[in-house]
Amino acid sequence: MPDILSEIIANKRIEVELQKQSIAIEQLYEGVSDTPPTRSMKQALATSSSGIIAEFKRRSPSKGWIKETASPEGIIPDYAAAGASALSILTDEKFFGGTLRDIRVARPLVNLPILRKEFIIDEYQLYQARIVGADAVLLIAAALEQDECHALTDKAHELGLEVLLEIHSADELTYINKETDMIGINNRNLGSFHTDVANSFCLAEHLPEDIIRVSESGLSQPETVSQLRNAGFRGFLIGETFMRTGQPGETLKDFIDKITT
DSSP states (O other), rough: OHHHHHHHHHHHHHHHHHHHHHHHHHHHHHHHTTTOOOOOHHHHTTTTSSEEEEEEEOOETEEEETTTEEEHHHHHHHHHTEEEEEEEEEOOHHHHHOOHHHHHHHHHGOOEEEEEESOSSSHHHHHHHHHHTTEEEEEEESSHHHHHHHHHHHHHHTTOOOOEEEEEEEEGGGOOOOOEEEEEEESOOOEEEEEEHHHHHHHHSSSSSSSSSEEOOOOOHHHHHHHHTTTOOOOEEEEEHHHSSSSSHHHHHHHHHHOOO
């Protein structure tokens, strides 16, 4: 299998440089000053009975288009009405079919915390996230050196954003520090895109007990989510399971009913 993550990151570096040429970071500095306060994703997950982070996702590098014509206006309010604890919105265009506009459109429609799901490599992307209305950002250990990850975490906090730190293996446990808001265990290898939910259970015993734990990818059964909750997880990032259906909001509602009853 090709290393998909390396391909995505190489493209992202080019993409961000082009964005900087279009809109100078100084303009983003000015835009941030006019943004309203953010919502706490970690608090939302800590107090939720389901912990579902419902994801808006049009396509996948490994599976192609999931719902090509999906609009945030048509799905995001339904996710909120169905009982989602938080939202994840993919903003990578080339590989996932998303845009920053998806967050900008979704923000006034709901009062839930929104995670910018993106391959973040530069603080420029943090300013973008804050301006369009995100409350939290994803930082992927496999895509960053430790010092880069910690610097981006500090900058995110300075901007009022929480951070979901994503790891996939025990080797990346060293990325966790006292500034970490939430720890995401990705059950999908971002190099090969092979998925195994057992990864969350394997790494659970190595995670600090005082940080919100999130299991990501490959979650399709309510029973699995219940087992993960018993293992100490409080967040469950799920997208494809809902997005592949005709009514993602209804599918989410049925899913949550099976967890909480």
